[in-house]
Amino acid sequence: MEIKRMGRTNFMVKRLGFGGMTIPEVSNREAEATLNKALDLGVNFIDTAKAYGDSEVRIGYVMKKRRGECYLSSRSPDMSYKGMKKDLEDSLRRLRTDYIDLYEPHDVSTTSKFEQLFSEEGALKALKEAKREGKIKSIGFTSHNIELIKKLIKKDEFDAGLIVYNLADTVTEKIIPLAKEYDLGLFVMKVFGNERLLRLTPPGKQRKPTIEECLSFALSNGDLHLILTGVKSPKEIEENVSIAEKYAPLTISQEKIVREFGDSLVKGYCYNCSYCLPCPEEINIPKIMQLLETRERREWHTVYTDLKREYSMLEKTVKDCIDCEQCEEECPQDLPIRERLKEAEEKLG
DSSP: OOEEEOGGGOOEEESEEEETTSGGGSOHHHHHHHHHHHHHTTOOEEEOOTTSTTHHHHHHHHHHHHGGGSEEEEEEOOOBHHHHHHHHHHHHHHHTOSOEEEEEESOOOSHHHHHHHTSTTBHHHHHHHHHHTTSEEEEEEEOSOHHHHHHHHHTTOOSEEEEEOBTTBOGGGGGHHHHHHTTOEEEEEOTTTTTGGGTOOOTTOSSOOOHHHHHHHHHTOTTOOEEEEEOSSHHHHHHHHHHHHHOOOOOHHHHHHHHHHHHHHSTTOOOOOOTTOSOTTOOOHHHHHHHHHHHHHTGGGOOHHHHHHHHHTOSSOGGGOOOOOHHHHHOTTOOOHHHHHHHHHHHHO
16 A cells, blocks of 8 residues: 655554544444554554544554554544643543544634644644653644635644545645645545535435445555545445545546536535534534435435434524524535525425
8 A cells, every 4th residue: 555654743644544523323343343453454553532422432442452563543522732632641541542643623613723722722732742741642623614724824733633525525735735734644535425425415416426436546646645434344444445445536537527526426415524514503514414415315224213312412402503604604415504404304304
């Protein structure tokens, strides 16, 4: 598999990394087998986060025996000094290691989070201390907000950044020149759009995109050092590694076709990019949009009553919307989100 230097981290990473967000969805035995298979196949970057359920615990179970075989990345959503410091110590304990290669403030996508991160008693202070103490090797960040990503890079405090990139969401290509200027390590998430891209058929097309098309598209961008994919079984990691090992960069004509396919794929549909978040009223907009589209398209063969039950369990719904338009201003697909939320209330409420 192709190896790249991950920017100023100087990590030499295989292009395909292991995303730990989905392993809490399977049994402990399956999670352990999946991670071991990834390491057996030569995957050398393992990514997780405090917010991913018990992902750190499950990865830590394998790390106690195989820590030296990979770079390890995790993150905390707490932007305060004390909170970040505590979360890092908890991550070290759960991952059963005395150091983490890359640690990040998680989802710096709002101005308030950005300001708190850099405040006098903000999370960056804790991360710098941890780096001096050898508890982390490099400091990164994750964000869904293009303008804030640019500001984070220009602060010149970070070694790597985790961003969204897939065949239907290429807006983050705008930050690549700046990332190069600062020698920032770039790794990407949601190459399958939280699997939504694999379930949508573009208007006028006869098929859905394939796993190979989605993954090869991301791998073909040589400016991206590392591609993360979430997997739930040894079979899935084997398939992804096989694609990463044999893929060939897309030709200009192939890339044009794939980009057109991606553009048509999401027109009129939500693919859970989460740019609409956070909502001031803490409404889980992507989840509601997903439930509505599932209802309309009958995806996953889910019965209607199950969708209504799932909708009823949400803490906040369209009834809590204050009609501020913030979500629509941030939506890269220009979706009529408020109108769609009202439809969800009518069909699922």
